[in-house]
Amino acid sequence: MTKAKRYHPLLILFDLWELIKNTFFVFIFLYVIKAGSRSPFITYGRILFFIVIGAALIYIVLKWFTHKYELDERSFHLYDGIFIKKERMIPFSKIQNVNKHTSLFHQFFQVTSISFETGIAGEEAAVKFKVISQKEAAQMEQYIAGREDDVHLPIVEKAATDRTIHFRPTKRDTLKASFTSLSFLVLIPVLFSFYSKVDEIFDVDEKTKGFFSYIIHSVWIVTVIVLIVVLGSVVFGIVRTFVKYGKYEISSDPERIYINKGVIDETAFSIAKDKVQAIAIEQSFTKRLFGLAEVKLTSAGSLSLEEDASDINSLYPFLPVRRAYEMVSEILPAYEVTLEMKRLPRKSLWARLLRPSWLWMIITAVLFYFKPAFLGVKLSWWILSAVLLIVIIAARVLDFLNTQYILNDRFIQLKTGSLTTSLFLSRRDKVIEVKVSRNIIQKWLGLASIETINRGKPIQHNEIKDIPLEFAETFYKWYMGRIAEIEKE
Amino acid sequence: MYSDINEPQNRLSKDAVKVWIIRDTISNIIWFIVLGILLYLDYRFSWKEWIGWILKGLIPISVLGAVWSWIRPFLLYKSWRFDINEDFLQLKSGVLNEEHQLVPMTKIQSVSTNQGPLLRKYGLCSVSIETMGSSHSIPALPKEDAIELRNQIAYYAKIKEVES
Numbered sequence: 001m002t003k004a005k006r007y008h009p010l011l012i013l014f015d016l017w018e019l020i021k022n023t024f025f026v027f028i029f030l031y032v033i034k035a036g037s038r039s040p041f042i043t044y045g046r047i048l049f050f051i052v053i054g055a056a057l058i059y060i061v062l063k064w065f066t067h068k069y070e071l072d073e074r075s076f077h078l079y080d081g082i083f084i085k086k087e088r089m090i091p092f093s094k095i096q097n098v099n100k101h102t103s104l105f106h107q108f109f110q111v112t113s114i115s116f117e118t119g120i121a122g123e124e125a126a127v128k129f130k131v132i133s134q135k136e137a138a139q140m141e142q143y144i145a146g147r148e149d150d151v152h153l154p155i156v157e158k159a160a161t162d163r164t165i166h167f168r169p170t171k172r173d174t175l176k177a178s179f180t181s182l183s184f185l186v187l188i189p190v191l192f193s194f195y196s197k198v199d200e201i202f203d204v205d206e207k208t209k210g211f212f213s214y215i216i217h218s219v220w221i222v223t224v225i226v227l228i229v230v231l232g233s234v235v236f237g238i239v240r241t242f243v244k245y246g247k248y249e250i251s252s253d254p255e256r257i258y259i260n261k262g263v264i265d266e267t268a269f270s271i272a273k274d275k276v277q278a279i280a281i282e283q284s285f286t287k288r289l290f291g292l293a294e295v296k297l298t299s300a301g302s303l304s305l306e307e308d309a310s311d312i313n314s315l316y317p318f319l320p321v322r323r324a325y326e327m328v329s330e331i332l333p334a335y336e337v338t339l340e341m342k343r344l345p346r347k348s349l350w351a352r353l354l355r356p357s358w359l360w361m362i363i364t365a366v367l368f369y370f371k372p373a374f375l376g377v378k379l380s381w382w383i384l385s386a387v388l389l390i391v392i393i394a395a396r397v398l399d400f401l402n403t404q405y406i407l408n409d410r411f412i413q414l415k416t417g418s419l420t421t422s423l424f425l426s427r428r429d430k431v432i433e434v435k436v437s438r439n440i441i442q443k444w445l446g447l448a449s450i451e452t453i454n455r456g457k458p459i460q461h462n463e464i465k466d467i468p469l470e471f472a473e474t475f476y477k478w479y480m481g482r483i484a485e486i487e488k489e
Numbered sequence: 490m491y492s493d494i495n496e497p498q499n500r501l502s503k504d505a506v507k508v509w510i511i512r513d514t515i516s517n518i519i520w521f522i523v524l525g526i527l528l529y530l531d532y533r534f535s536w537k538e539w540i541g542w543i544l545k546g547l548i549p550i551s552v553l554g555a556v557w558s559w560i561r562p563f564l565l566y567k568s569w570r571f572d573i574n575e576d577f578l579q580l581k582s583g584v585l586n587e588e589h590q591l592v593p594m595t596k597i598q599s600v601s602t603n604q605g606p607l608l609r610k611y612g613l614c615s616v617s618i619e620t621m622g623s624s625h626s627i628p629a630l631p632k633e634d635a636i637e638l639r640n641q642i643a644y645y646a647k648i649k650e651v652e653s
Contacts, residue, residue: 369542433621433623436591439585455621476589476591480576483576
């Protein structure tokens with residue numbers, strides 16, 4: 001498609017911007033905070049700072065001149081290295097998912113960044129273009145999508161614009177989301193620290209103390225302040241959620257799934273449907289109260305772009321549960337969600353309660369030794385220990401109640417969790433290894449634990465403890481049945 | 490456990506027990522020396538009281554551990570089984586905590602034989618198998634068997650399934 005060429009020239013500017021961002025605090029420390037210091041540490045630090053910055057500047061420019069990339073029929077060719085030349089070839093067929101991120105910087109210059117993630121382990125797992133024109137990024141994506149089909153599905157006539165949109169949050173959805181995410185609670189610690197600062201200042205100044213206590217004792221003023229604070233935090237939370245999740249779109253075409261999000265910082269994620277390794281449906285405690293859930297796709301490629309932008313693989317995190325299940329079967333027709341699942345037998349609860357809790361033992365031993373007087377109560381060490389024990393038991397009982405599992409034809413579904421529950425769903429051919437284990441208590445009660453391993457970054461382990469032995473047998477045989485459905489090269 | 494599945498049948502070399510006992514004895518000796526030195530230092534420099542407690546607590550645990558490490562090899566040898574066929578590698582091990590692992594041949598990335606000084610003394614080899622998601626090891630096999638097994642696995646693992 002292209003001849004070997006250099007990266008976008010704005011990459012130099014982008015790298016400079018990154019450099020400034022990363023060294024800003026060092027600069028402030030050396031030249032502003034310690035401005036008057038004559039300490040040799042600071043002097044040498046400044047010299048070192050100059051050398052590092054200088055080297056970095058030279059490197060950025062040389063890097064742009066020497067690094068090149070090229071796309072041929074079936075792979076990327078990347079030419080790296082200033083002194084030691086290196087050529088990397090990455091076949092398109094290894095690409096697991098594509099992440100796109102348009103930060104404020106990119107928007108300002110009408111460019112974007114794109115990264116093609118592979119399942120290869122290690123640092124060089126991705127083909128990254130930190131700055132690339134939006135047109136070229138789109139072209140590249142299309143070109144690779146076309147080529148990849150050549151590799152895999154030789155006779156698929158690709159219709160150009162057959163994307164169906166599955167979900168766009170309404171204002172109501174986002175509003176609901178802002179309450180569930182409890183992001184307005186972020187303000188509370190800020191207020192506390194503010195209050196303690198005020199307290200300090202007023203303590204020092206005796207005169208104003210009278211005024212301060214006047215405020216505190218006036219019910220009206222306090223009420224008004226509290227109201228303002230509550231309102232302020234709610235508004236803050238809503239704005240935050242709107243910025244983060246307001247512009248969300250989940251769409252798909254016959255081969256791929258696309259997730260776009262972000263109002264200011266735009267991120268886009270796309271993955272070929274047959275590269276989805278597993279699906280997770282997660283519900284935190286608050287989400288369960290509101291009947292919401294988050295659907296995550298697992299890819300063998302990396303899912304994070306840059307530092308942050310986590311959850312890039314998440315279909316909207318605040319989907320109504322019913323819609324979440326529907327959407328899975330809509331966008332991934334190859335997956336089936338079974339709503340009715342099996343629950344653990346009562347004897348598993350015994351197995352769980354009988355399992356020793358090392359955490360509790362160690363903490364109790366430490367408490368017993370130090371016997372701290374918590375809130376002035378002398379015997380509080382055993383109270384703390386008892387409270388911890390109750391919490392641990394409660395978590396185990398909740399987990400017992402929440403645990404569900406089922407095998408349905410080629411699919412496996414495992415659900416676990418005490419307060420936050422997560423449902424794991426995968427296909428037999430995507431599970432790369434299984435394990436069945438039994439400890440003494442389990443043998444005695446006729447139980448077993450099963451574990452699946454799936455590709456992902458990091459590798460995904462999913463385990464269900466204390467299922468009936470017969471089910472473990474079925475599970476083992478079920479996995480052996482995978483040979484019937486895999487294609488061999 | 491698996492009534493109607495052919496459980497893996499192949500066993501390790503009988504010398505595995507000796508190798509494990511020697512290995513565990515050596516590490517036990519080293520551990521007791523370290524513990525002894527720590528106890529002496531604690532006594533000599535009168536360290537904080539809780540350190541002494543922990544050290545004293547470690548003594549009975551270590552003794553029990555040492556006794557267990559002489560019983561365990563026999564049980565482990567008795568329980569260890571493995572099997573390979575065209576499609577799967579099956580491993581079974583453990584007495585108190587019994588584990589069965591089922592690894593598709595197509596997911597195996599590499600296989601190698603290793604031999605330390607102790608294994609060499611008894612003419613044994615261990616076979617380690619790396620997969621996409623984990624690594625496994627068959628601890629002690631007669632050298633020829635180990636090499637044959639390695640080559641067999643390598644042959645089966647060469648067949649790839651269509652990766653999607």
